[in-house]
Amino acid sequence: FQLFWLSLNVWLFGKTFLLYNQGLQYYYLHQMLGLGLCVSRASASVLNLNCCLVLLPMCRVLLAFLRGSQKVASKKTRRLLDKSKTFHVTCGVTICIFSVLHVAAHLVNALNFSENYNEEFVTLNAANYRGEDPRKLLFATVPGLTGVIMVLVLFLMCTASTYAIRVSNYDIFWYTHNLFFVFYMLLMLHVSGGVLKYQTNLEEHPPGCFNPNKTLRQNLTVPKALEELFPDYTTEPFPEDLPVPEPFVQNSFMRACSEEPKFQSHFPETWFWISGPLCLYCVERLYRYIRSNKPVTITSVISHPSNVLEVRMMKDDFEARPGQYVILHCPRVSALESHPFTLTMCPTDTKATFGVHLKVVGDWTERFRDLLLLHSNQDTEILPIFQQRRYPKLYVDGPFGSPFEESLNYEVSLCVAGGIGVTPFASVLNTLLDGWKCYKLRRLYFIWVCRDIESFRWFADLLCMLHNKLWQENRPDYINIQLYLSQTDGIQKIIGEKYQALNSRLLIGRPRWKLLFDDIAKCNRRKTIGVFCCGPNKISKILHKLSNSSNSYGTRFEYNKESFS
Numbered sequence: 001f002q003l004f005w006l007s008l009n010v011w012l013f014g015k016t017f018l019l020y021n022q023g024l025q026y027y028y029l030h031q032m033l034g035l036g037l038c039v040s041r042a043s044a045s046v047l048n049l050n051c052c053l054v055l056l057p058m059c060r061v062l063l064a065f066l067r068g069s070q071k072v073a074s075k076k077t078r079r080l081l082d083k084s085k086t087f088h089v090t091c092g093v094t095i096c097i098f099s100v101l102h103v104a105a106h107l108v109n110a111l112n113f114s115e116n117y118n119e120e121f122v123t124l125n126a127a128n129y130r131g132e133d134p135r136k137l138l139f140a141t142v143p144g145l146t147g148v149i150m151v152l153v154l155f156l157m158c159t160a161s162t163y164a165i166r167v168s169n170y171d172i173f174w175y176t177h178n179l180f181f182v183f184y185m186l187l188m189l190h191v192s193g194g195v196l197k198y199q200t201n202l203e204e205h206p207p208g209c210f211n212p213n214k215t216l217r218q219n220l221t222v223p224k225a226l227e228e229l230f231p232d233y234t235t236e237p238f239p240e241d242l243p244v245p246e247p248f249v250q251n252s253f254m255r256a257c258s259e260e261p262k263f264q265s266h267f268p269e270t271w272f273w274i275s276g277p278l279c280l281y282c283v284e285r286l287y288r289y290i291r292s293n294k295p296v297t298i299t300s301v302i303s304h305p306s307n308v309l310e311v312r313m314m315k316d317d318f319e320a321r322p323g324q325y326v327i328l329h330c331p332r333v334s335a336l337e338s339h340p341f342t343l344t345m346c347p348t349d350t351k352a353t354f355g356v357h358l359k360v361v362g363d364w365t366e367r368f369r370d371l372l373l374l375h376s377n378q379d380t381e382i383l384p385i386f387q388q389r390r391y392p393k394l395y396v397d398g399p400f401g402s403p404f405e406e407s408l409n410y411e412v413s414l415c416v417a418g419g420i421g422v423t424p425f426a427s428v429l430n431t432l433l434d435g436w437k438c439y440k441l442r443r444l445y446f447i448w449v450c451r452d453i454e455s456f457r458w459f460a461d462l463l464c465m466l467h468n469k470l471w472q473e474n475r476p477d478y479i480n481i482q483l484y485l486s487q488t489d490g491i492q493k494i495i496g497e498k499y500q501a502l503n504s505r506l507l508i509g510r511p512r513w514k515l516l517f518d519d520i521a522k523c524n525r526r527k528t529i530g531v532f533c534c535g536p537n538k539i540s541k542i543l544h545k546l547s548n549s550s551n552s553y554g555t556r557f558e559y560n561k562e563s564f565s
Contacts, residue, residue, distance in 0.1 A: 002086070002090050002093075009049070009098070012042075012046055012049065013043065013045070016042040017041075034112060037196065040105035040106050040109060040196075047098055052273040052277050055274075055277040055278060057085065058088060060398075060400040062284065066081060067081055067401035079558070081401070082560060099151070113126040114134050115131070121263065123263050126141075126195045141195070146189045149186055153183045157180065161173060174336075174337050187270060191271070192268050292395050292396060292397040292398075293395070294316075296313040297313060297314045298311060298394060304457065305454035306452060306455050307361070311355060311394075312355035313394070322407075322408065323402050323424050324400060328340075330368055331392075331395075337364060340400075341358050342423040342426075342534075343427045344423050345427060346430065346431065348434055350434075357423050403560035404424040406532075407530060412520075412527055412529045413441055413529065413530045415446050416449075416531070416532065416534075416535065418534070418535020419451065419535065425446065426462065429459070429462055430462065432444075442478070443524070444478065445479075446463075446479060447482050447484070448483050449510065449535070451485075463501075463502055483502060483505050483507065484511055520555070521555035527556075531558060531560060533561050547559035
């Protein structure tokens with residue numbers, strides 16, 4: 001996809017380059033700036049497109065609506081919505097690449113405006129006189145100054161978006177990425193300068209034509225065919241009623257014109273490109289703010305092994321589907337920062353409680369845990385109603401869609417989790433525990449890989465309850481549970497007699513993915529199987545490759561991956 005999008009932008013760049021290189025309305029400007037004009041305008045057209053589209057994948061409410069509505073009935077089309085983060089990153093990279101071209105071209109243009117100052121067409125010049133310092137055009141004009149600031153903002157956003165910085169210090173990524181609003185405001189000012197102009201009267205003054213109302217010696221060399229009509233001593237204006245010689249009119253290189261060329265700045269087309277998506281994004285953010293401005297009621301906080309915290313909450317009129325995620329915001333932790341977490345428990349008709357599991361791995365989650373467990377020395381804390389006011393206010397934005405909503409829409413699904421990546425599947429398992437007959441899903445393969453044995457205790461109770469329920473309903477084959485302990489320290493059983501059903505499904509080592517796919521394909525011939533993965537990139541790449549591989553059983557695997565947008 002990334003290669004296709006880059007190719008599309010290169011094609012747009014080429015088409016626009018030819019337009020400005022061959023367009024007659026840019027003839028005089030092209031004579032002054034050369035290829036700098038073509039490169040700057042061609043790269044600007046690509047930037048307009050990508051600055052317009054880069055915001056759309058961040059319209060989470062819109063994406064969740066499209067995914068949950070019947071307007072997008074095709075499963076394949078809904079899967080494209082899951083590529084929103086990939087599309088956002090691709091547009092961002094494209095903006096960086098063509099911004100470099102745009103800046104380089106305008107540096108050349110600033111130099112050419114100064115050196116090629118046109119005294120005949122003063123309005124066409126951006127410089128005030130020949131030899132003017134090009135730095136004045138960069139730092140003393142609105143387009144130049146806003147362009148310099150935008151380059152700095154874009155540099156901060158791009159460097160802070162790298163994987164190393166996002167992992168080591170997410171706060172830097174969060175705050176610098178919110179500079180996008182400054183970038184767009186500067187962009188709207190940047191295009192309002194009207195530095196580059198085009199000719200508006202092509203019919204009255206074709207580019208390169210001869211104006212007989214001007215003194216010939218001051219403007220151009222007289223063609224031999226006109227030497228007799230215009231003697232050397234002629235200084236009077238050319239008579240308007242005197243007909244122009246036919247050979248002169250028909251000359252393809254020199255035509256007579258009736259007036260001087262007129263130049264006009266382009267209307268800032270960027271406004272057309274970005275105003276719609278920017279307004280849509282702002283309206284959505286306002287809607288999300290209004291929707292999430294009432295704090296939730298925390299009903300329980302549970303500390304699990306391996307630095308995992310479970311928070312259960314209640315909120316009026318909150319509805320969610322299994323596999324969706326929410327964004328948590330705690331002002332006492334950070335005034336502006338918020339983070340997405342997958343729902344591990346969704347509200348139903350019988351209970352209004354919903355919950356999330358979060359891994360304590362960064363500054364935000366550490367401060368959040370300390371605030372919630374401030375008054376407790378136990379692993380588990382159930383908060384009585386009269387104590388809830390002692391805990392920080394917590395705001396929930398969402399829910400938002402994810403690919404795991406599709407796991408219940410396949411007849412057969414393969415769910416692969418790595419460590420805390422089990423959270424999106426927990427809500428699916430909780431939903432099946434409430435009732436599975438109303439869904440299309442008839443067989444679920446659940447693979448969970450963890451490094452330590454204690455991690456399985458996060459959802460061991462849930463897995464055992466679902467296992468026992470299906471046995472009681474005579475459907476033990478409905479779910480196939482396989483637990484893999486990738487690193488062993490001698491403990492090979494989940495502690496507790498009630499986990500006996502899981503102990504028999506606990507394996508040491510890593511899954512043999514090729515054999516696993518072959519076995520699933522053999523047992524589900526000529527069926528379409530949904531593959532869902534939430535875990536390390538290494539596992540994700542393996543599953544993606546195997547899903548695209550053919551098999552001899554006629555089974556087709558459709559790959560889906562968790563990707564917070």
